[in-house]
Amino acid sequence: MRQCPECRGAMAEDLKVTIKGAMYGLKITRKKRGLFNNATAEPKAAVCSNCGAVAFYVENPDDFRE
Known part of the structure; x- marks a missing residue:
């Protein structure tokens, strides 16, 4: 379970992000070296039920390492 940073x-957790x-939805892309290596x-979003803070995250953050 995620903890609110505020x-x-x-x-x-596991809430879908869409544009009204x-x-x-939204897509995060990091260009890497190579033709098909992006x-x-x-x-996804997480919302704090106490203060209403919203945090965005991706399920596989290791994919974005250099």
Whole structure:
């Protein structure tokens, strides 16, 4: 379970991020060397049930290391 960086409360996780009015979501991309070696991920959100803080994260952060 993620801990809120603001108040240290428990955060609800695995929430989908979408843009209002569209069916599209967000995508994070890091270009690496090579033609087909890009790292991509759809961010997920976590929301603190105490203070309402929102945090974005990806499930496989190791994919974005150099």
